[in-house]
């Protein structure tokens with residue numbers, strides 16, 4: 551009997567082609583759409599597309615309401631972390647707890663052997679590897695998936711280029727509308743700016759405050775501390791400075807940001823919390839390459855793990871080490887794990 555797979559279907563082109571490819575490979579496919587955020591109109595439109603794709607493929611699909619879990623495990627932490635003056639990475643929370651947590655449990659409860667998504671990532675059951683299509687590689691966001699769950703994951707787009715996936719959809723009449731739609735938002739519940747989301751829940755998002763230098767001297771004004779991320783160079787006003795200044799520290803208690811020169815914001819040692827690894831690390835630590843932001847290049851580093859935390863020692867100092875963001879470890883294209891910057 552063919553193996554059963556649950557495909558996480560968003561109504562987008564990637565997961566629709568994922569379902570099609572698996573069906574062509576002989577899997578018995580069913581879909582699942584999850585209601586995560588509270589944007590009802592978006593759900594209606596997405597479910598309409600899932601329904602159309604499922605009808606074309608002749609597969610059943612489930613609509614799961616996971617709004618409460620999403621609120622608790624992804625959305626509220628996102629708000630809390632910004633309020634604390636840090637920069638969260640909500641997709642990594644969702645991937646750990648919902649997409650590759652709850653949804654995998656649901657797949658197993660149905661009797662499916664595997665869960666598949668339209669992520670651009672490779673997986674051999676033990677490790678993730680960066681996708682063939684570098685421009686779409688989503689490995690950074692998957693560092694926190696529970697290690698034991700990798701055995702049950704399938705990613706048919708691993709070796710594909712986004713352009714080929716779109717071309718494939720464009721050649722199938724019921725999927726054509728998916729091929730031409732714009733890329734989905736980076737964060738599914740942020741329609742325009744993350745600040746609009748924060749404004750719905752917090753006072754003071756746009757409360758101006760002082761910009762100070764490293765000695766504490768007031769040198770300018772800012773628009774509200776939640777507008778900033780460590781390493782940011784724009785969006786605050788320091789009238790008398792002739793050198794470019796960057797955000798070095800965010801002080802939510804006094805609604806202040808500390809700015810400094812580029813040299814002063816670089817650092818080569820920092821610590822991580824909530825570390826997740828796909829292998830057992832040696833006691834003396836290990837060498838790897840680290841990405842401290844999604845769009846940053848990897849840099850060589852040595853990692854020492856202590857309990858659920860770790861210390862990262864970079865070979866060369868980096869700027870913009872932002873608390874709340876993920877530091878993700880690689881061995882060339884292989885993803886080793888990562889943690890959240892303290």
Ligand SMILES: Nc1ncnc2c1ncn2[C@@H]1O[C@H](COP(=O)(O)OP(=O)(O)OP(=O)(O)O)[C@@H](O)[C@H]1O
Pocket residue numbers: 557558559560561562563564565566582583584585586649666667668669733734738
């Ligand atoms: N609401 C959802 N319900 C079920 N699965 C989802 C949902 N949102 C995303 N996914 C799954 O997670 C994958 C990656 O999500 P992401 O938001 O990065 O979408 P994407 O790269 O634009 O993919 P797609 O074109 O399938 O929307 C999707 O391909 C899909 O398998």
